[in-house]
Amino acid sequence: MKNMNQLMRQAKKMQEDIMKAQEALGERTVEGTAGGGAVKLVMNGHKELLSVEINPDVAGDVEMLQDLILAAFQDVNQKVTELTESEMGKYTKGMNIPGLF
Numbered sequence: 001m002k003n004m005n006q007l008m009r010q011a012k013k014m015q016e017d018i019m020k021a022q023e024a025l026g027e028r029t030v031e032g033t034a035g036g037g038a039v040k041l042v043m044n045g046h047k048e049l050l051s052v053e054i055n056p057d058v059a060g061d062v063e064m065l066q067d068l069i070l071a072a073f074q075d076v077n078q079k080v081t082e083l084t085e086s087e088m089g090k091y092t093k094g095m096n097i098p099g100l101f
Contacts, residue, residue: 018091025087032076039068041076045083049073 025045
């Protein structure tokens, strides 16, 4: 029974650590850019878009602007995914749980 109690304490500690790590991800920001910085997006670790900056020089060409926004979004989204996998991988290493993060 002692081993079971120890296992439960470890599981509870791991759960608390995961929750803290998820909270910390929400406080981290990542920047994605396109067009050499013509479009810049900032997203937090929960994949919430926080800001969009557009260089006025590209605002006149709507098609190019749309492409740049899409490219910047893909850039920042990939970076947040990598950040999440890096931070949460400490807790999920060796686990095969599709769609967990």
